Amino acid sequence: MPATGVLGTHRKAAVFELIRTNKQFPTGYFWQVEKDQLEFDAEEQIKNVNDQRAFLLLIGIFISRSLVTTLLMKPLDYGLSTTVLSEVGERNLKLLATIIIHLVRTVCVPKKQTPLPMPYEISRYLYSDEEMRFIFGKLKKSLDYAEVYPVCL
Numbered sequence: 001m002p003a004t005g006v007l008g009t010h011r012k013a014a015v016f017e018l019i020r021t022n023k024q025f026p027t028g029y030f031w032q033v034e035k036d037q038l039e040f041d042a043e044e045q046i047k048n049v050n051d052q053r054a055f056l057l058l059i060g061i062f063i064s065r066s067l068v069t070t071l072l073m074k075p076l077d078y079g080l081s082t083t084v085l086s087e088v089g090e091r092n093l094k095l096l097a098t099i100i101i102h103l104v105r106t107v108c109v110p111k112k113q114t115p116l117p118m119p120y121e122i123s124r125y126l127y128s129d130e131e132m133r134f135i136f137g138k139l140k141k142s143l144d145y146a147e148v149y150p151v152c153l
C-alpha cells in the first residue's frame with residue numbers, strides 16, 4: 001500500500017479511517033468468511049485491527065466489493081458495458097470474478113495456509129472450486145512463483 005496520498009495508510013489518509021479499530025460498517029456488509037477473520041465488540045465495531053485484518057479490510061473494500069460485486073457482477077448498472085452481454089461475455093465476467101475472489105481468498109491468509117472458503121453470500125454468482133480446480137491448479141503455479149520472486153514497488 002502507498003505510504004502517502006489519499007490511498008496511503010498513514011493517519012491523515014482517507015483509507016486509514018476504514019482500517020482503524022472501533023470502525024463500524026453497515027449491518028450485513030461483511031461476508032461470513034470475513035466476519036470469521038475479524039473481531040467485533042458488542043456494538044459490532046471492529047476491534048484489534050492488526051496488519052492482517054487491515055489488509056483483509058482493504059482487499060474486501062476495494063477488490064471484493066468495488067471490483068467484483070459491483071462492477072463485474074453488475075456490468076450494466078455500473079458502466080462496464082452499455083449493452084446486454086452475450087452468454088460468452090457473462091461467462092467471461094463470471095470466470096474473472098471467480099479468479100479474483102480466489103486470489104482474495106488466498107492472499108488474505110498467511111502464506112501456506114488453506115485459502116478462505118468461498119463466500120456463501122456470492123457463491124451462486126461464481127463458479128465453484130470444483131468447477132475451477134484445473135484453472136486454480138494453473139494459477140497456483142503463478143502464486144507460488146510470486147511468493148518466491150516478489151515484486152517490490
